[in-house]
Amino acid sequence: MEFEKKIAVLGSTGSIGTQTLEIAREYKGIKIEAMSAHSNIDLIEKQAREFKPKTVCLTDEGKAKDLKIKLADTDIKVVQGKEGLIETATADSADTVVTAVVGISGLEPTIEAIKAKKNIALANKETLVTGGHIVMDLAKENGVAILPVDSEHSAIFQSLQGCKDRREVKRILLTASGGPFFGKKREELVDIKPEDALKHPNWNMGAKVTIDSSTLVNKGLEVMEAKWLFGTDNIKVLVHRQSVVHSMVEFVDNGVIAQLGAPDMRLPIQYALTYPNRLPMKNNELDFTKYPSLTFDEPDTDTFYALKLAYDALKDGGIKPTVFNSADEAAVELFMQGKISYLGISDAIAKAMSEIKNIENPTISDIWETDKLAREIVYRFEKESLI
Structure with missing residues (x-):
């Protein structure tokens, strides 16, 4: 069967991203037009040399400068930061964007990709958790397919x-x-x-x-x-x-x-x-x-009462799913650093959800402000738990 797909991969060095590239390696009809990572400069250089995308992005701006030097012998354009991530997501030659970045940072490039009329292979669940009411309306307006990867x-x-x-x-x-x-x-x-x-x-x-x-x-x-x-x-x-x-x-x-x-993610990808x-x-x-x-x-x-908190957020709607997600992102970061306990993850989410008032139909600005506030509450929770 002849098959052709031109894709941009956001998060090419992560678990979903590397498995996406495995599939592209298997099917030559899948052409990698653009790819991004946060800071894994060694792996993305190897990927870029193998798949020869037109554009590569590192959101870590310092390492992006080093990558530009490393790829100076190629025709690959190296971009950086949030602006570079959006440029990668809206690459002219790509028809589909695999959104495999982790966390709420995937929301904005996904929205911009939809505006550019790219189909979305969605591996970044936070995009719909925090901005589902915006994303789904935009997808319908632009005739874009949202295809689940989870x-x-x-x-x-x-x-x-x-x-x-x-x-x-x-x-x-x-x-x-x-x-x-x-x-x-x-x-x-x-x-x-x-x-x-x-x-x-x-x-x-x-x-x-x-x-x-x-x-x-x-x-x-x-x-x-x-x-x-x-x-x-x-x-x-x-x-x-x-x-x-x-x-x-x-x-x-x-x-x-x-x-x-x-149990193999390659099939849904x-x-x-x-x-x-x-x-x-x-x-x-x-x-x-x-x-x-x-x-x-x-x-x-x-x-595991975080699941009950998630159902509460689902029922309340509005800004509450963003509170749940952002508090968890901050809490997991602190747990990985040894700054809060394992049980403290759910406790921190509960604290943020109890302190932040709901907004029924949040704008993008509301989402970002709430993201910041939820993280601040969790960081305060960490300090309080040490007293």
């Missing part, structure tokens, strides 16, 4: 392919691995260190997402993202330890359609890039004989 949202998207009327959907069943601490109680998590939380049982992800998976924050973010992608807030989380059923859709007649596959077509993929076959049973459990929202 394995769970891709599974839902695939399960809905035969559904002609969304009123037939009863609810979404969003699966979660449960992370490394499934079955533990709060008293067992008091002395957890970053290296403990980074031991995910099934998935190879970046540090931030792995920590969020362990606290169930990541699942909370996915619940909020699913609302915008699929137009419903009737979303139930089920802990599925085997990570084989990536998510399910339950219909009004109580029938359930699920998407199954090996590739599907977002090749949709509506499916192309062959090597070395990710699902061997059912290795899974004699598939289990499903209710999440423990007493121990």
Whole structure:
């Protein structure tokens, strides 16, 4: 099958970005037109020399200057900072942007890419968590497709392919691995260190997402993202330890359609890039004989109460999802630095959510101001917890 796609990859040196490039390596019809990273100068130089994009960005401006020197023997344009990231996201020759940067920093370049009429392969869930009401309207206005890359949202998207009327959907069943601490109680998590939380049982992800998976924050973010992608807030989380059923859709007649596959992010990445077509993929076959049973459990929202906070944010809407996300970003940063406890992550989110008043229909300016305020509250929480 002949296939051609010209893409820009935001976050090319991260987990999703490097796997996107693996797929491009496999299918020569996928041309990398632009790529960005934050500061991993050695890896992005190697990537740039292999894939020969027109533009490369490092948001770390100091290292961008060094990269420009390193790539001086090529025709590749090196840009830097937030402006460079937006230039990468709106690259003229790209038709699709893979948004694989981590955190709320992915919101603005995604918005600019949509305005430039680029289809979005969305791996940055914070874009919809914080700005879903803006992003989805813009996508509709510009005739842009938002194609989910997260394995769970891709599974839902695939399960809905035969559904002609969304009123037939009863609810979404969003699966979660449960992370490394499934079955533990709060008293067992008091002395957890970053290296403990980074031991995910099934998935190879970046540090931030792995920590969020362990606290169930990541699942909370996915619940909020699913609302915008699929137009419903009737979303139930089920802990599925085997990570084989990536998510399910339950219909009004109580029938359930699920998407199954090996725990491999390349499949949802590739599907977002090749949709509506499916192309062959090597070395990710699902061997059912290795899974004699598939289990499903209710999440423990007493121990991992960040998930309950996420549902509260979903219900309240407005600016509350931004508060939840930004407080978590700051709290995970502090936890990774050893400045707050593991349980302090959820406590910090709760504090920020209780202190910041809701804004019903936030503007981009409201989102950025709230992001700053939520982080300030978490940093204050860190200092208070030391007293």
